[in-house]
Amino acid sequence: MPLYLIIVVFVFLLAVLQDYIYSRIQNTGFYLSESSLYNTFWIFFIPLTIYANRLIKIVNPKNKFTKLPLSFGVGLFFSFLHIILFASLYVLVSSLIFTPTHRFSNIFYSALSNQLHIALLWYIIFPTIYMSKHKSTHIKKHYPDKIKLKIGSKILNVSSSTIQFISTDKPYSIIHTNDKKILDNKSLKEFETNLDPSVFLRVHRSSIINANYVKELKSRNNGDYDATLQSGKVIRLSRHFRNNWKQLIQ
Known part of the structure; x- marks a missing residue:
């Protein structure tokens, strides 16, 4: 228009x-x-x-x-x-x-x-x-089942289905999997590009969550929500990123 x-x-x-x-x-x-x-x-x-x-x-x-x-x-x-x-x-x-x-x-x-x-x-x-x-x-982009993470001089292939959430600890990102935490120098924006956006939701300027691991949502009564993952970790869902995660409350 x-x-x-x-x-x-x-x-x-x-x-x-x-x-x-x-x-x-x-x-x-x-x-x-x-x-x-x-x-x-x-x-x-x-x-x-x-x-x-x-x-x-x-x-x-x-x-x-x-x-x-x-x-x-x-x-x-x-x-x-x-x-x-x-x-x-x-x-x-x-x-x-x-x-x-x-x-x-x-x-x-x-x-x-x-x-x-x-x-x-x-x-x-x-x-x-x-x-x-x-x-x-309407062309569906193919997202790989595994992503490459660099740990020191090693490159590790991590199954994306095991990633519960990703947070920031500048200048690094922390990838929280089912059994470990991995530091990587890629930004959250890069992870957004490489991971399926229908599964991995940018919910805050400092975090991306795997929607498959969301166990419970609780409103903060100001537009924000708290998401409790299956591991018990609580992640804040910012209203500024609501378009990314509104599918969770529908």
């Missing part, structure tokens, strides 16, 4: 400025109200692009051979809908502020001949980008 809004507002202002410059070069009259009304054509891109993307999300084509026809079909449909809505708005507003009023057919065919190609490009390109982005977000 912010991207669409920035692009559309910028193009709208640029189009009005272009009308003004053209009028000065050609020594013709410039009317801000008429220029602004005609360039409301660009405003329709915001809601219609959102609906085009929602339609793509609902259809969600799996076959790559159906994506191109779908993109073209969506682009064609929303381009004509865009022009119809724009022409209707133009005629409605012009009937209130202009004399004589403009005819729908004139505005429709003018937009069809001058701006159809712009609408087609927009409504074909943006759903294609959306489909690519939507697909990439």
Whole structure:
């Protein structure tokens, strides 16, 4: 939404400025109200692009051979809908502020001949980008069953399922497994990247917990919680990281 809004507002202002410059070069009259009304054509891109993307999300084509026809079909449909809505708005507003009023057919065919190609490009390109982005977000990343931890000159392979939680003791991180504590020089951020985020939850700026080891949760009545692990260790869950661990209280 912010991207669409920035692009559309910028193009709208640029189009009005272009009308003004053209009028000065050609020594013709410039009317801000008429220029602004005609360039409301660009405003329709915001809601219609959102609906085009929602339609793509609902259809969600799996076959790559159906994506191109779908993109073209969506682009064609929303381009004509865009022009119809724009022409209707133009005629409605012009009937209130202009004399004589403009005819729908004139505005429709003018937009069809001058701006159809712009609408087609927009409504074909943006759903294609959306489909690519939507697909990439659903690609499940593979997380290894074991992680490598460096202890002195040795590298130890530790099964991630044995890690109960990870805390910080700067400049090190402490990995608490079922039977030992291991110091490693990687940051919590690095562990977040390398461990499955659906299991290993960053619950505090200084701790990551394994959700499978959570035995009990107790509210602090201020948005924070205390999580008791199976080992009896109590870890504070900060409300500032609530989006990471809210699954535990649902």
